Amino acid sequence: MRTIEELTAQVRSNGGKVTAQRLLIWQALYNNRTHPTAEELYQKLKQVSPTLSLTTLYNTLNELASWGEIRRIDNGDGSIHYDPFVEPHVELVCLACHKVVDSQSKPALLSAPEEMDGFKIISHSEQYYGYCPVCRSAFNQVNK
Amino acid sequence: MRTIEELTAQVRSNGGKVTAQRLLIWQALYNNRTHPTAEELYQKLKQVSPTLSLTTLYNTLNELASWGEIRRIDNGDGSIHYDPFVEPHVELVCLACHKVVDSQSKPALLSAPEEMDGFKIISHSEQYYGYCPVCRSAFNQVNK
DNA sequence: TTACTTACTTATAATCATTATAAAATAAAA
DNA sequence: TTTTATTTTATAATGATTATAAGTAAGTAA
Structure with a gap:
């Protein structure tokens, strides 16, 4: 996954907004060598930002995946794991x-x-x- | 995916039974170069065997996947695709x-x-x- | 063949990950 | 500031997959 600065530029160049939620999620993934699920990330990030919604988390993960910044891993255990190390x-x-x-x-x-x-x-x-x-x-x- | 004969031997050696349903599903996958979903396979196989249950289909697909005979493909469209060409x-x-x-x-x-x-x-x-x-x-x- | 055992299948219901919706909030530009 | 499009949130909906429990049939041995 690219740096926070590069992702910031990417969002802005698409006419998007660099929100606190995007930054929070990006930071949780940057240099992360585990393969967390959405739920695992949610539990962790809720401690920092209690009003964060699962919808936002999924939207942001899907966005990163569509850019090729993170990869979806289906290992057959019922939920998707995300891998920021591409x-x-x-x-x-x-x-x-x-x-x-x-x-x-x-x-x-x-x-x-x-x-x-x-x-x-x-x-x-x-x-x-x-x-x-x-x-x-x-x-x-x-x-x- | 290996041949029907080889899968038959595999099931028997595990103390399993070679049922009409397993044979039906194996035949639908053997030499299949598409990436069907469970639902797509179900719709097709129901025409041949109207009482086939989705549960059996999923069980059989999971079994084949656990043997490495077929592979699960998550392309992010909401359902898992199965690839018999490994x-x-x-x-x-x-x-x-x-x-x-x-x-x-x-x-x-x-x-x-x-x-x-x-x-x-x-x-x-x-x-x-x-x-x-x-x-x-x-x-x-x-x-x- | 026949009976027997165990594995398998079925229909149904339940689960649970993910997505849709619509109102409220906010980043960024004017 | 004011404005506007984007984003977020809470909630509800969706839909793929799995659990359950009763019934069925494959394989085996007499």
Whole structure:
């Protein structure tokens, strides 16, 4: 995700307004390496700004996602997780418990083409699907 | 997705039963290169098997996903799309209209490691996020 | 074949994440 | 200031997915 200053410029250039709510949400995401859900963010931000509405939070998250600043992660647990870290990295997704963790391994794809099949490319992701250490040992228990 | 025969063996080896419903749903997905939603599949399969329940469809889809046979695609349009084609390929995701299309370009990653950070890896995916031709020209209209 | 066990399916209802609505508030420009 | 379009808020609505519990059928073994 780009800096608060750059997002400020982006909003203004679109004729938008840099509100206290947008700033609050941006700051909560900036440099955040977790994958929070809307509800998790809401609980945290309500402590700072009790009148913040879920609608505003969703609007702002959708806006950031539409700019490619954050990415939506559906891991099958019922709610969407948001990932502000969109630089190339490897994500490991457990097919059993739905955990999504960032790997420390270097991604195979360090850069994306600027254009492909008529799409203007902004970012890319690399996901590996499998079974996490915890679920693997659970399987072994069962199969014994 | 593996063949019906292989899935049959998988279910039986788990002590499960190969039911008419499972077969029906498997056949609808096998060699399917679209990204249908549960509802789309349901409407189609109800014509063949009018008593099929949505619950069974969801159960079967979740089961296939937990085996890595199909993949869940959240494109932000409110429902999950399912992709039975899990061999390496490139997916282009439009950040504006949420379209997800398979590219004909060869993926950069043809194979995945068998193991990473303790995860047993089953499959992987490569996604490019950006703006599709339709949305790009819409932007140009607006900015003129 | 027949009976038996367990897994599966169904219809229904419930849940819960997300979005729509409309009135009130506010940032930014004039 | 005043103005205006944008944004926010509280509330209600939507709609995808899941839980429940009773009934059904696949697989197995006599």
